[in-house]
Amino acid sequence: MSENTQGVGAASEQGESWTSEWGTVSAQSTSCANTQGTYCDTPVTVLRADALITKQRTVCNAELWFADGKIIAVGEQRKLGDPPANSVVKDLAGRVLMPGLANGHTHSAMTLQRGVDDDNGFMPWLAQVQAFEQHLTHDDVRAGLELAMLEMIATGTVAFADMYYWDYELLETVRRAGMRVAAAVAVTTPDASMFPGVTSRTGAAELAHTAKLAEHYANSGQIIVHYGPHAPYSVPREYFEQIIALSKQSGIPIHTHIAESPAETEQMLARTGLHPASYMRELGLFEVRTLAAHCVCLEPQEIADMVAAQVTLSHNPVSNLKLGNGVAMFPEWLAAGAKVSLGTDSVASNNSLDLFEEMKLATVLHRGARQDSTAVTSREVFNVATAGGARAIGFAQSGELEVGMQADIIALDVTGINAIPHDNLLSHIVFAASGRDVCEVWVAGRHLYSEGRYLTLDAADIKVRAAASAARLRELSGV
Ligand SMILES: [Zn+2]
Secondary structure: OOOOOOOHHHHHHOOOOOOOOOOOOOOOOOOOOOOOOOOOOOOOEEEEEEEEEOOOOEEEEEEEEEEOOEEEEEEEHHHOOOOOOOOEEEEEEEEEEEEOEEEEEEOHHHHHHOOOOOOOOHHHHHHHHHHHHOOOOHHHHHHHHHHHHHHHHHOOEEEEEEEEOOOHHHHHHHHHHOOEEEEEEEEOOOOOOOOOOOOOOOHHHHHHHHHHHHHHOOOOOOEEEEEEEOOOOOOOHHHHHHHHHHHHHHOOOEEEEEOOOHHHHHHHHHHHOOOHHHHHHHHOHHHOOEEEEEOOOOOHHHHHHHHHOOOEEEEOHHHHHHOOOOOOOHHHHHHOOOEEEEOOOOHHHOOOOOHHHHHHHHHHHHHHHHOOOOOOOHHHHHHHHHHHHHHHOOOOOOOOOOOOOEOOEEEEEOOOHHHOOOOOHHHHHHHHOOHHHEEEEEEOOEEEEEOOEEOOOOHHHHHHHHHHHHHHHHHHHOO
């Protein structure tokens, strides 16, 4: 029997009702009603691991069953009874199961710019990035995206919110690979394409293109489409207002950068007399569903306004520090009950897509900055990187290992030196584990990765194409 017969694509074609919802979904039952034969027509996968950790609990000697892409049983091995006769049992001794991670903000195809101008400050870095991207072709973007998916899958990320030059072909590349994406089509001005090599459409035409993509994937469950106005400082006021109006009409969410740097604040104060987030509020952005990346330079009242409006705030600590932009008020966001995700931002400002790094940094950074070891707890950060982040970017049924949730699961190797001892699993995951410990990945029950092998992507081919693209682009741009 095949270990997996129901991928995300198959689930989406069946039009399941859990798709693309921004709100809360509850599926908290913890035991399975199944005994013998209940699922006799549906292959059941049974995972037996040393332990399992999810939002509210840890289970030792854990067993998790899934079928049709959803979790159908979770508990201690001896308490679940015998699995159905048609089950495929996977013995994961030396492994612990946890929810797959959600990356709240990235630009995946920028993997090709890993290491571009790492040490010369924000504005020179931005100039280099833009010089590089003027020469991008569609094949380059696809290679960069696929390279990013190799890295994300291998380090336990199952869903990501992304802003770049998305089109149908690239979204299909993600669908076939099996990951979940909330994809924002980036725009800056109505009159010109920001990246002529990638798309000949003007910014105005990109909005119609975005709406078509959103309509096409409306019932996907795997792919969500956002408008992607880049930032308050890079998008003209009238154009931003037009995008907000379209979002109000269509319900298509907006993904943008807000208050990333002190330079942005200075620029917006000079231009508008307002801080970036206040300017966005004045334009009406917070009246539509919005994902705001970075938010480093927020005033306390702006935080309160964004929380009240249920804006998703994406914390990107490595990128914020590497670019010298500062430290976001992450503890205040959490205390205010904000919808929060954890993001890597692009590889050009990170330089990896490993969310385990972000989890550790998001915990220790704020403790150190405030000289308070209780400023952020490991439980809070774990929840933001899993269930909270997944919900924040639109995948409300990912991020928890509970009955009824999507089978978005990763397994960590806990036999390594860094895992001795690992009695406190939460502590191990946040402070000692890394993406290199991930050894299995399932999304909607589809097996994407197993012990270093990619099951949906041709890693050797992608690595060759991505390296060739990066080399050519560096030569052309003189970076
Ligand atoms: Zn960004």
